[in-house]
Each structure stands twice: as structure tokens, then as C-alpha cells.
Amino acid sequence: MLAFSSPDAFGQPLDAPRLVMTPPLLSARGLQRRYGAIVALKDVDLDVYPGEVLGIVGESGSGKSTLLRLLNLEEPADGGSYTLAVAEYAGRDLFGLDRFQKRQMRVRHIGIVYQHPHLGLRMGTTSGGNVADRLILAGERSFSRLRGAAREALNASEFPLERIDDLPRQLSGGMQQRVQLAKAIALRPALLLLDEPTSGLDVSVQARVLDTLKRLQRETRVTTVIVSHDLGVIRTLADRVIVMRRGRVVEVGLADQVLDDPQDAYTQQLVHAKL
Amino acid sequence: MNLSDLSTPTRDYSYAFLDAFAKRELRRRILKAIAIPGYQVPYASRELPIARGWGTGGLQVSLSLVGPQDTIKVIDQGDDQSVNAANLRRFIARMSGVATTFDTLAATVIQSRHRVPEEILSEGQILVLQVPDPEPLRRATPSMTIAREMHADADYAVMWLNLYEQIVRYGEFTGGASYPVLVHSRYVMSPSPIPRWDNPKLHQAAHLTLLSAGREKRLYAVPPYTDVRPLEFEDVFFKVESQYGRRDRMTGATHKFMDEIAHADGSSTFSLSDTGYQDKLVKRQSGEAVTVGATYYDDHGEFYHAGFLKS
Numbered sequence: 001m002l003a004f005s006s007p008d009a010f011g012q013p014l015d016a017p018r019l020v021m022t023p024p025l026l027s028a029r030g031l032q033r034r035y036g037a038i039v040a041l042k043d044v045d046l047d048v049y050p051g052e053v054l055g056i057v058g059e060s061g062s063g064k065s066t067l068l069r070l071l072n073l074e075e076p077a078d079g080g081s082y083t084l085a086v087a088e089y090a091g092r093d094l095f096g097l098d099r100f101q102k103r104q105m106r107v108r109h110i111g112i113v114y115q116h117p118h119l120g121l122r123m124g125t126t127s128g129g130n131v132a133d134r135l136i137l138a139g140e141r142s143f144s145r146l147r148g149a150a151r152e153a154l155n156a157s158e159f160p161l162e163r164i165d166d167l168p169r170q171l172s173g174g175m176q177q178r179v180q181l182a183k184a185i186a187l188r189p190a191l192l193l194l195d196e197p198t199s200g201l202d203v204s205v206q207a208r209v210l211d212t213l214k215r216l217q218r219e220t221r222v223t224t225v226i227v228s229h230d231l232g233v234i235r236t237l238a239d240r241v242i243v244m245r246r247g248r249v250v251e252v253g254l255a256d257q258v259l260d261d262p263q264d265a266y267t268q269q270l271v272h273a274k275l
Numbered sequence: 276m277n278l279s280d281l282s283t284p285t286r287d288y289s290y291a292f293l294d295a296f297a298k299r300e301l302r303r304r305i306l307k308a309i310a311i312p313g314y315q316v317p318y319a320s321r322e323l324p325i326a327r328g329w330g331t332g333g334l335q336v337s338l339s340l341v342g343p344q345d346t347i348k349v350i351d352q353g354d355d356q357s358v359n360a361a362n363l364r365r366f367i368a369r370m371s372g373v374a375t376t377f378d379t380l381a382a383t384v385i386q387s388r389h390r391v392p393e394e395i396l397s398e399g400q401i402l403v404l405q406v407p408d409p410e411p412l413r414r415a416t417p418s419m420t421i422a423r424e425m426h427a428d429a430d431y432a433v434m435w436l437n438l439y440e441q442i443v444r445y446g447e448f449t450g451g452a453s454y455p456v457l458v459h460s461r462y463v464m465s466p467s468p469i470p471r472w473d474n475p476k477l478h479q480a481a482h483l484t485l486l487s488a489g490r491e492k493r494l495y496a497v498p499p500y501t502d503v504r505p506l507e508f509e510d511v512f513f514k515v516e517s518q519y520g521r522r523d524r525m526t527g528a529t530h531k532f533m534d535e536i537a538h539a540d541g542s543s544t545f546s547l548s549d550t551g552y553q554d555k556l557v558k559r560q561s562g563e564a565v566t567v568g569a570t571y572y573d574d575h576g577e578f579y580h581a582g583f584l585k586s
Contacts, residue, residue, distance in 0.1 A: 100428050122436075129440050136432040136439070143442060143508040165443050 025050045025085050025223045026071070026191060032079030033066050033247075040066040042247045044080070048191075051221040055238030055255060057231060057270065063247040064227040068195050071225060072112050073102045084109060086190045107137045111184025111222075115196035117176035120183065121168045127154065127179045128164040134186040153182040158212045174205035178212065185216065194226040198233060210236055231271065235259055243267045291338040291371040297321050301339035301494075305485060308496035313458030314426075315409050315493040323489075330363055330388060331489030333405035337367055337386045340401060346374040348382035353390040353532070353548035360388075377551040380568045389452070391473040393531050393549045394568035395579065396482035398499060404469065406488040409495065411455045411465040431463045434506055442511060454513070456503045463506070464495060472515045472532045475583055476571045477503040512585040518576065521545040526556040530576035 026048040033041040041063045048054045056064050069075045071082065073094060081093045086109045089097070094105060114120040121130050131150040132140075140146055151161060159178040168176050177197055184192055197213065198206040214237060217224055228234050234241060234255065241258040243251040243266070251264040262268045289295065297319075304318040323331050330351075341347060347367055351360035355377045363386060368375050376382050379392040386403040396402060412422040415433040425431070434455055441449045448454070453467030454474055466474055466486070477484055477497050487494040497503055505513035521533040524544040531552070533545035547553040558565045571579050578584050 099424070103428065103430070125436065125440055126443055128443065129436055132439050133432065133436050136435045141435065141509050143439065143511045146439060146508075 022050055023085065024048055026083075026225070027085075028071070028080060028082045030080040031067065031070060031077055031082070033063075033070060033075070034078055039247050041070070041077075044244075044247070044249055046071075046242070046249075048223055048225060050085075050223055053217060053224040053226060053237050053239045055234035055241040056225065056227045056244060057229065057234055057241060058244035059229065059270070061246075062244040064229075064244055065195055066247075067244070068112075068193050068225065068227050071191075072110055072193055073097075073106055084191060103137075107134065108187060109190045110193065111187070111189040111191070112193040113177065113180045113184050113195065113197045115199050117168060117173070117180055120180045121176065123169045124167065126165045126167060127159065127171065127175075127182075130168065130179055131182045131186050134183050138187055149186060150182075153186040154179070156185065156216065157181040158208075172205075173201050174209055177201065177209055181209075181212070181216070185220070185222065188220070188222070190223060192222045192224045194224060194228075196228055196230075197226070199228065199230065206233075213237060231259060243270065288370065291341055291367075292323070293321060293335065293338050297335075298339040301335055304494055305336065305339070305496065308485070308494050309483070309498050311462075312498055312501050313462030313464040313495055315495045317492055318494055320489045320492040324366070325362070327490040328407065329359060330386070330405040332487035332491075332494065333386045333388070333403045333489070334363055334367070335489060336403045336485050336487045336494065337363075337384055338370065340384055340403075341367060341371045341373050343372055345371075345383045346376050346381055348376050348379065348385045348551065349387070350385070350390060350392070350549075350551070351388045353392075353534070354550045356550065377554060379549075379551055380566060389468055389470070390532070390548060391469055391476045391571075393547075393552045393570045393572070395571055396480065398481045400482040402482055402484045404466070404484065404486045406465070406467050406486045406493075407490070408453070408467055409465060409486065409488040409491050409493040411453075411463050426462060429461065431457075431506075434463055435508070438506060438508065438511075442508075448507075448511075448513065451516075455506050457506060458497060458503050459501050460504075462495075464497075464503075466503075470516060470532065471505070471513070472518070474503070474505050474513075475515065475578055475580070478583060479503075479580060514586075515584065523547045523553065523556075525553060526560060528553075528556055528574075530572050530574055531570065 024047040028046040031041050031044040044067060058064050070077050077095050082095055083091060084094060089105060097105065128150040131153050132146040135146055135149050154164060155161060157178045159175060159182055168179055198209050201209060210233060226237055238255045241253060241255045242249055245266050251258055251267045258267060259271055262271050300319060304316045308316045321335060323334055325331060349360045349364040351357040354360060364375050379394045384401045384403060388405045391402065410422055412425055416422050438448060452470050453465045454471045455463050456466055456474060458464045466477060479500055481499055483499055484497040507513040518530055518533055522529055522545060524546055528547060532548045534548045535543050536546050537543045555565045555567050559567055
């Protein structure tokens with residue numbers, strides 16, 4: 001740990017970086033999850049600061065997606081605690097909430113983009129309807145406001161608005177991801193979770209979706225956790241990286257630091273395999 | 276005095292067909308349904324001498340409610356004389372000895388499929404609706420377990436999402452019969468299968484409405500003077516079917532729910548769907564003394580709760 005309060009050459013104390021001075025938005029301790037004999041997560045600690053993008057990398061089966069499902073309150077944890085510094089539930093362990101409160105939490109404060117659009121979208125409902133769904137859940141009952149908010153969110157995720165009334169199954173993969181993204185950000189969540197958001201897309205579409213993600217993150221400063229096995233994606237978006245293997249965190253650090261100068265043997269393998 | 280003087284003699288059939296235990300269960304379920312407006316109460320639907328899907332739910336409720344002092348009216352699509360209505364009415368009358376009537380005002384229990392009568396029901400009257408599908412969330416989720424959780428959480432967003440989709444695709448609400456309503460600001464209920472025209476009649480009504488699905492084994496209720504509001508947006512309103520320009524071919528009545536009658540030459544005329552009401556209008560025009568009650572919609576199409584239907 002660096003001592004930020006130590007005086008520099010001019011005798012002035014250094015300011016700690018903004019991220020370290022503010023308390024973390026998301027704080028998880030000792031997350032456990034097992035499926036029968038399989039240990040999916042073991043003692044995972046996680047802190048994400050406001051406005052930060054945390055990347056989670058690791059091979060298939062390393063527990064990345066399980067971790068994200070836990071953070072999205074989709075699954076119960078077998079152990080550990082999880083807090084999110086948002087108004088109503090600050091300081092409360094979110095795993096202890098009841099079904100209704102979890103739903104409120106997910107609707108109001110957490111947005112998620114899945115790798116497979118059918119997990120996040122109603123395929124028989126128009127794109128605009130999918131986004132409006134979020135707002136209806138939050139209690140909006142005015143058609144014109146729903147319509148306006150849906151257009152705004154879809155526009156922000158650079159979705160072509162002339163296709164607002166098309167069904168997701170009539171859209172290309174990249175557009176489906178943009179609808180998911182619009183749905184996720186429609187209520188300006190405190191936390192945005194991205195589960196392999198571009199993995200099913202071809203390279204050029206992937207680049208454009210990443211551009212959108214990066215622009216959105218820059219403009220809204222939404223705290224983001226992105227899971228990907230693609231180190232290129234992580235390098236583009238993430239400020240900080242967590243490397244996972246077999247349900248454990250093996251390395252944590254700034255993105256450039258971890259990806260350019262990996263310390264852990266497994267991370268070295270991972271980075272070099274990519275190169 | 277001995278025991279046989281105090282007890283009723285043994286008979287092959289129970290009064291009103293159902294045995295005492297079945298009637299007691301039904302009455303307790305009905306009380307629960309009334310206590311929680313719009314909540315679907317499960318009950319053990321009994322076998323009856325008609326097939327499931329032909330009004331067994333409504334029939335069981337009617338049979339458990341009628342006593343010798345009652346007068347029953349049975350309608351099917353507004354018609355007292357259709358085969359189904361006639362069968363059910365005859366069955367109830369034979370099994371319980373109640374009087375029967377076509378007159379809405381004279382009936383104490385009205386069993387109905389598809390319609391709420393045009394004349395305003397009053398306190399003390401009971402409307403029993405036969406329901407094919409009690410679950411308004413059926414299209415949202417195939418799982419009854421999840422649907423019950425959604426009811427418990429009052430998680431009805433998907434109903435408004437459906438409305439949103441209807442406006443986007445068709446420019447208006449397309450739900451016809453069994454348009455969903457919010458009862459007592461708590462439970463979303465399917466008032467199936469009455470047309471949209473009849474939905475507002477349940478709002479702050481003086482009568483008790485019981486809805487029962489025999490095949491699905493669920494019953495629910497709208498107690499007297501309970502809020503029943505059709506789902507709508509703040510800026511896009513629920514509308515009843517327009518009866519504008521339709522005129523009953525026998526009486527000239529307007530602004531009531533009409534059946535369209537097609538003719539061989541391709542033209543069509545209209546006839547009042549509520550035949551009991553139509554009969555009374557005909558009698559009045561031929562000079563007979565009949566009491567025609569006030570109707571939910573007046574002759575200019577205005578609903579009797581002013582301002583309830585927004586435009």
C-alpha cells in the first residue's frame with residue numbers, strides 16, 4: 001500500500017487519487033458459490049469505486065459469469081456479503097434482501113447487458129418496448145414519457161431510431177446489444193454490469209459497440225463491471241482488472257499494469273496466450 | 276319429540292344438488308374472495324352434470340348461494356333463451372326450487388356468461404360470472420407459480436408493457452373481452468369474459484360480483500362499492516367499444532351493447548345484446564306496464580359515474 005500522505009519533494013502532502021479517497025460504490029467480501037461439488041466462487045473480495053470500470057478476466061469456467069450473476073442479485077450466494085452505496089440500501093447486505101427488495105434494487109440501481117440477447121430482452125416485444133419495460137417497472141405510467149425515454153436511451157446507445165418498433169429478433173446482433181444497453185442505462189443505474197457484451201459479434205461491429213460503451217462511460221461516469229475473456233476489450237475499457245481462476249481472484253491491479261506486466265504465473269500465461 | 280321430527284328426511288338429492296360440505300367450502304371461499312377483492316381463491320371444483328368449460332364455475336357458486344326465497348336469471352351472451360342459459364336456469368330451478376326470471380330488476384342472483392346487464396344492478400343483487408381463464412398474467416408467464424409471485428409482489432409492469440405494445444403496433448388498445456382491471460388498487464383481475472363495454476359497470480357498483488372458473492378451480496370477487504379501474508396510461512385512456520350509430524332494430528334503442536345481425540344481401544342491422552332489457556322495451560312500447568330500470572349508459576352514451584370514462 002502506498003503512503004499517499006507522505007510529503008513530496010516540495011514538502012507538500014500529495015492528494016490521494018480521487019478513486020481512493022471516495023469510498024467504494026460496490027463492496028463485496030468473501031463471496032462463495034458452489035453448484036453441488038463444483039466450487040464456482042471461493043472467497044472473492046471486490047471493491048469498485050464510483051465512476052470506475054472494473055474488468056474481470058479469466059478462462060471459461062473461472063467463475064466470471066457466476067460472479068456477475070451474484071452482483072446482479074440473480075442468484076443467492078452461499079456466503080459473503082455485498083453492499084452497494086445507493087440511497088435506500090447503503091450499508092445493507094444485499095444478499096439479505098427479500099425478493100421484492102432485490103427486484104427494486106435490480107430495477108433501480110443495476111443495469112446488465114448479457115452476452116446472449118435473449119437473456120436480457122423480450123424477443124416478442126419491440127425494441128422500444130424492451131427499454132420502456134424498465135421504466136414501467138419503476139412506475140412510469142405515461143405513454144408519451146415512456147416513448148420519449150425509450151427514444152432517448154436508444155439514441156444514447158446509438159441505436160437507429162427508425163427501427164424502434166422492430167422486434168429484437170429482426171435486428172442484427174450488434175443492434176440487439178445496443179437495445180440491451182439502452183435498457184440497462186434507461187434509468188441511469190448506479191452500477192452497469194456487462195457480461196461479454198461483444199463476444200458474439202464480428203470484429204468491426206464489436207469495435208463500434210465498444211466505441212459506444214466507451215463514450216457512454218465517459219459521458220455518464222457510470223460505475224461499470226465488465227466481464228470478458230477478450231483482453232483487447234478489457235484493455236480498451238477497463239481502468240482496473242481482476243484476474244480469476246477456478247473461482248478465486250489471482251491478481252488485481254490497474255489494467256495496463258496487469259496486462260503489460262503480469263505478476264501471477266497464470267496471468268502471464270493468459271496474457272501471452274493472447275499475444 | 277324424537278330425532279326424526281327434528282331432522283329432515285333422507286333424500287336422494289341434496290338441496291341445490293351440491294352436498295353440504297361442497298356448499299360450505301364454496302361459501303367459505305366466497306367469503307375469502309370478498310375479503311380480498313380481486314384475489315383468486317382456489318377451491319375444489321366439483322363434478323357437475325355439465326362439462327367443464329360450460330359454466331361449471333358459475334353454476335357451483337350459484338348453487339351454493341341460492342335458497343328458496345331467491346329468484347334467478349341466467350344469461351349467455353346477454354341472452355336469456357340461448358341453449359346454455361336455458362339449461363343452467365332449468366337445472367338450478369329443478370335442484371333448488373327457486374323462481375326464475377328474465378327481468379334483471381327482479382332477480383336476486385344473476386348468473387352470466389359474457390355480459391353485465393344494461394340495467395343498473397342494486398344492493399343485494401349478486402352477479403355470478405362464468406370465467407374461462409381467471410389468470411390475467413397467463414400471457415405474461417406460463418408458470419402459475421411465477422404468476423402467483425407476481426400477484427404477491429403486485430408486479431404488474433408486464434400488463435402495461437402489453438398496452439404499450441398494442442399502442443405501438445395498432446395505435447389503440449386491442450384487448451376485447453376480459454380487458455384487465457385493477458381492483459381496489461391492489462390486484463389485477465381478468466373480468467373475463469365481459470366486453471370492454473361492461474368493464475366500467477363493475478366500478479363502485481352497488482351489487483356483489485362473483486367470478487368463478489370451474490375448470491381452473493379459482494374464484495374471485497368484486498365486493499359492492501369497490502374501485503375497479505381498467506388498466507390505462509395517464510395520457511392514453513381506456514375506451515369502451517363504440518356503439519355510435521347503432522340502433523336496435525326492434526325498439527330503436529341506442530347506446531347499449533349491440534349484436535350485429537348479418538343479412539343475406541350483405542347489409543346488417545343491430546339488436547340489443549341484453550334480451551331481457553329488449554323484451555321490456557318492446558312491452559313498454561306496446562303499452563304494457565313494465566318497470567324499466569335506469570341503465571349504466573344513458574340514451575346519449577353517458578356513463579352513470581360521470582367522469583369515470585375519460586376521453
